[in-house]
Amino acid sequence: MLLLSACLLAGCATLLSGGLPLLQLPPAAFGGERVLEQRLTMRWPGETRTLDVVASIDDERVSLVGLALGVRLFSLDYDGKLLRSSENVKMALPAERMLNDFLIVHAPLDALRAALPNGWHVNDSARRRVMQRDGKDAIIVDYSGDDRLQGRAQLANLPLHYQLTIDTAP
Structure with a gap:
């Protein structure tokens, strides 16, 4: 998903296995139009990458554009069912993974729960979201504040051994 797009720049072949299928989450679940400007930093063993992302959300679609320099x-471009993607550099990770990470971090809890496949569960506390697969923690997201569409979010994908820091401008 978007968030893993930092891997576009090199070296992420070890992250290609595992993970969720593309979440079928309607863009209208976000509750209206928004534009998010984000700085993403991805860390995985031996590498760190940073890029900027602009996310545009309305009732019909979620659009993400990744930029470096x-x-x-x-x-x-995602309408809740169909994902269209274009790339100007060879992507080391599938678009589905970049989009899923965006949805995991930012989607409202009820909408995310409804979109999860069998065997996956999600729980929220004040500033933490934990996704479990078959009862084991798989993805943990920590938030800097109560508004999950602003500030800093830190995602840790435990099975795939990567972390994302997402700084969203106010």
Whole structure:
């Protein structure tokens, strides 16, 4: 998903296995139009990458554009069922993974729960979201504040051994 797009720049072949299928989550679940400007930093064993992402959300679609040094790396357009993607550099990770991470971090809890496949569960506390697969923690997201669409979020994907820091501008 978007958040893993930092891997576009190199070296992420070990992250390609495992994970969720593309979540079928309607964009209207976000509750209206929003534009998010984000700085993403991804860390995995031996590597760190940073890029900027602009996310545009309305009732019909979620669109993500990834940029590095002002150059467009990729764009994703998702209507809740169909994902369209284009890339200007070879992507080491599937678009589905970049989009899923965006949805996991930012989607309202009820909408995310409804979109999860069998065997997956999600629980929220004040500033933490924990996703479990077959009863084991798989993805943990910590938030800097109560508004999950602003501030800092830190995602840890335990099975795939990567962490994302997402700084969203106010």
